[in-house]
Amino acid sequence: MVDIIVIGGGHNGLVAAATLARAGRSVVLLEQRDAVGGVCDLLFDGATFSATVGKALGVTADPSPAPLALASNGRRVDLGGVIADPGYAGWRAWLDTVAPALSSQLDAPAPDIRSTAPVWPLARAGLAVRKLGKKDMMELLRSAPSCVDDWLTEHMSDLLLKAALMAPALHGTWMGPRSPTSSAALVLREACRQLDVRPRALAVQLRAACEAAGVKIQTGARVARIRAEDGRVTGVELADGTAIDAPAVLSAVGPKTTLLDLLDPRLVSGKTAHQAEVIRVRGTLAQLRLDVAGIDWPGERLRVVDDPLHLERAFDDVKFRRLPTVPPPLEVSVEGSAVRINCWSAPAELDGGWTEAARAALTGAIFDSLERVVPGVRDAATVTGLLTPADLQEQYGLAGGHPMHGELALDQLGPMRPSMQLARYSTPIPGLWLGCSGVHPGGGISGRPGFLAARAIIGS
Numbered sequence: 001m002v003d004i005i006v007i008g009g010g011h012n013g014l015v016a017a018a019t020l021a022r023a024g025r026s027v028v029l030l031e032q033r034d035a036v037g038g039v040c041d042l043l044f045d046g047a048t049f050s051a052t053v054g055k056a057l058g059v060t061a062d063p064s065p066a067p068l069a070l071a072s073n074g075r076r077v078d079l080g081g082v083i084a085d086p087g088y089a090g091w092r093a094w095l096d097t098v099a100p101a102l103s104s105q106l107d108a109p110a111p112d113i114r115s116t117a118p119v120w121p122l123a124r125a126g127l128a129v130r131k132l133g134k135k136d137m138m139e140l141l142r143s144a145p146s147c148v149d150d151w152l153t154e155h156m157s158d159l160l161l162k163a164a165l166m167a168p169a170l171h172g173t174w175m176g177p178r179s180p181t182s183s184a185a186l187v188l189r190e191a192c193r194q195l196d197v198r199p200r201a202l203a204v205q206l207r208a209a210c211e212a213a214g215v216k217i218q219t220g221a222r223v224a225r226i227r228a229e230d231g232r233v234t235g236v237e238l239a240d241g242t243a244i245d246a247p248a249v250l251s252a253v254g255p256k257t258t259l260l261d262l263l264d265p266r267l268v269s270g271k272t273a274h275q276a277e278v279i280r281v282r283g284t285l286a287q288l289r290l291d292v293a294g295i296d297w298p299g300e301r302l303r304v305v306d307d308p309l310h311l312e313r314a315f316d317d318v319k320f321r322r323l324p325t326v327p328p329p330l331e332v333s334v335e336g337s338a339v340r341i342n343c344w345s346a347p348a349e350l351d352g353g354w355t356e357a358a359r360a361a362l363t364g365a366i367f368d369s370l371e372r373v374v375p376g377v378r379d380a381a382t383v384t385g386l387l388t389p390a391d392l393q394e395q396y397g398l399a400g401g402h403p404m405h406g407e408l409a410l411d412q413l414g415p416m417r418p419s420m421q422l423a424r425y426s427t428p429i430p431g432l433w434l435g436c437s438g439v440h441p442g443g444g445i446s447g448r449p450g451f452l453a454a455r456a457i458i459g460s
């Protein structure tokens with residue numbers, strides 16, 4: 001019998017397994033796909049990873065290309081170069097000031113805000129923000145609930161620059177630039193980015209860390225259910241019927257899936273089931289893959305967007321569950337002839353569903369958008385794949401096709417991610433733990449949720 005089973009070999013499952021094994025636990029990691037890494041597969045390099053977790057596990061990082069923002073009117077802004085907008089430097093300087101305080105909160109377990117909880121962890125979190133000083137604290141409290149379009153307009157005037165800064169922060173939210181609290185998403189993203197590292201081949205590095213620590217990794221091993229006796233976890237059963245025993249299971253496959261699909265409903269109280277049911281997981285991501293020859297690309301990483309209004313109109317399409325009626329904003333990665341394009345205008349709950357006709361229409365809309373900044377690309381490209389939210393759900397086990405296992409929203413972050421009761425990695429079912437992007441501190445490839453979950457188990 002092993003000490004603990006980790007379900008899911010995404011980067012959080014790998015981080016958790018390596019951390020537990022390094023603390024002397026015997027660990028089996030079960031991944032349903034043929035390779036580990038989870039949705040890291042789909043990311044471009046340059047996504048950020050917690051420096052704290054990276055240091056603990058020996059993950060190395062190197063600089064990656066900064067994106068070039070391209071508008072359909074021909075304007076360009078190199079986000080890695082000197083930014084000409086006079087308001088930008090002051091805005092960036094303010095983020096530099098608040099980033100350490102915010103990041104320290106993300107590196108720690110979320111404070112318990114239930115009425116029965118000790119008050120000190122919450123007070124400590126409040127104190128970290130208070131320590132920023134009156135001016136910066138007030139700016140943080142004022143900006144976070146606001147619309148990101150309004151907030152950036154206070155600081156800068158370049159429409160393309162504003163759109164290029166806010167676009168990635170809106171990923172995984174259900175918000176446009178004019179939605180209240182969209183500023184909070186940008187503050188958090190930018191604060192983390194400044195303190196994180198940018199690893200290449202993250203899954204390869206994490207797999208090596210697991211193996212060095214003695215984790216037994218099984219791929220092609222889909223967990224069909226988490227077993228329990230007398231209300232306590234006793235192991236798992238795989239889809240092929242194999243049973244594996246362990247007194248503890250850490251699930252890194254999403255709280256909704258774990259509590260509603262992998263557990264016997266009789267083990268889950270009505271209250272816990274309700275908390276899982278109401279987690280919002282409306283995915284909006286599609287990825288188009290191309291093989292392209294004979295195109296002179298303007299850069300290796302492109303952000304194709306016109307201005308904040310363009311992003312708002314694209315969000316209208318998502319909100320009304322329809323195919324793009326405006327050329328969708330895009331993110332493009334060019335690696336030789338292999339081109340990957342992320343489009344966040346693909347609602348999981350598309351009216352009529354993701355039929356072949358809908359897939360063809362989305363592909364056409366992505367080409368229309370790309371042609372405006374890279375003419376000739378349609379004729380030079382062969383489509384090698386398209387993943388819609390429906391495919392992400394089926395192939396990666398993502399509830400709602402949502403790559404962060406839960407929308408990023410103020411009521412689904414920190415001590416409320418995924419719910420007040422489940423935010424500190426343990427669950428009401430003894431022996432069952434949660435450790436994926438669906439728990440604090442949430443999405444991104446930070447590795448923090450897996451790391452903090454493992455530390456909670458070690459300290460239990």
Ligand SMILES: Cc1cc2nc3c(=O)[nH]c(=O)nc-3n(C[C@H](O)[C@H](O)[C@H](O)COP(=O)(O)OP(=O)(O)OC[C@H]3O[C@@H](n4cnc5c(N)ncnc54)[C@H](O)[C@@H]3O)c2cc1C
Nearest residue numbers: 008010011012032038039042222223397404436437443444
């Ligand atoms: C293109 C793209 C862009 C992104 N951009 C951003 C961004 O800008 N900001 C941000 O915050 N986040 C972003 N993300 C999200 C971020 O990458 C994810 O939140 C994170 O990688 C999820 O990691 P994870 O380990 O928690 O879960 P996952 O990577 O989902 O791993 C879960 C693993 O569990 C496996 N699994 C599922 N069910 C079972 C089962 N029953 N048995 C065994 N194994 C199972 C799956 O196959 C998968 O490998 C983006 C994601 C994508 C795809």
